[in-house]
Amino acid sequence: FVTFVLVSSTLTHPAFSALFKPHDPSTWPQPPCKMYYPVDDLYTATCPNVEAHVCGSNGLTYKNECFFCLDQWEFGAYVQFVKYGDCS
Numbered sequence: 821f822v823t824f825v826l827v828s829s830t831l832t833h834p835a836f837s838a839l840f841k842p843h844d845p846s847t848w849p850q851p852p853c854k855m856y857y858p859v860d861d862l863y864t865a866t867c868p869n870v871e872a873h874v875c876g877s878n879g880l881t882y883k884n885e886c887f888f889c890l891d892q893w894e895f896g897a898y899v900q901f902v903k904y905g906d907c908s
Contacts, residue, residue, distance in 0.1 A: 848904055852885075856890060871883055879903050886903035888901070
């Protein structure tokens with residue numbers, strides 16, 4: 821029984837510590853914007869109806885990375901990625 825407790829506590833610690841450790845948003849990858857860019861000027865992009873907020877350097881919170889990327893494509897360097905999540 822003692823061996824079981826020692827083994828289970830040893831295996832449980834790494835699993836739970838990964839769940840509760842703080843996450844550093846600066847290490848997250850930037851959105852893959854090229855996949856959302858229109859293929860030509862007449863192309864109408866359709867973004868998915870999914871809420872996964874992205875914060876832009878213009879202070880706007882975008883519904884998801886697709887909407888952010890389209891604004892970045894349209895406005896260029898004026899809109900940069902800040903973080904995933906709300907700007908506030």
